[in-house]
Amino acid sequence: AQSVTQLGSHVSVSEGALVLLRCNYSSSVPPYLFWYVQYPNQGLQLLLKYTSAATLVKGINGFEAEFKKSETSFHLTKPSAHMSDAAEYFCAVSRGSSNTGKLIFGQGTTLQVKP
């Protein structure tokens, strides 16, 4: 069975500081991995996805994530936090298009950005 664990339900950084949101996955097949962002009372917006093409994935709004198979991790980073980055972030895993594409989500990490 696939699963995702997000370490840290709340992360607080100062504006301009590095953002690091942690995600570890468990999968018996090569996974597809995603990061989504959710602003209050809104749906989820795709930040980036890993589909085995490249281990370092660049997304929107300056975010990127690195797939590390040996560590079963897919951590999300951004060099310099902006106030508008404050939101809920979700890591998700799926089996890909060869099977059901349903996403298994982590519990989420709330990012707070302090001025």
Added chain:
Amino acid sequence: DTGVSQDPRHKITKRGQNVTFRCDPISEHNRLYWYRQTLGQGPEFLTYFQNEAQLEKSRLLSDRFSAERPKGSFSTLEIQRTEQGDSAMYLCASSLVSLSGETQYFGPGTRLLVL
């Protein structure tokens, strides 16, 4: 706007009443997913359609829940005899499955409150 749309955005109902939600996917997307998200949690998979065929249902989807996608376009999710535990955000997502994989795009969600 060519994104996923959901209607209504908010629904308040009394316990025991029936409610129906609608999802309009991105045009030509062949897969449509329903998820449920409770406060402070990540979305949980409920069911999905490939065109008009419902291919998988989660154990979370009790007999009181039914979903349809009659012509392979929009979808409805009905909850009969609502219970307070049904209070949640119901999210719809759509995707186009191709050889390069699949990416789910989410709608804004329908927030249900059962009194």
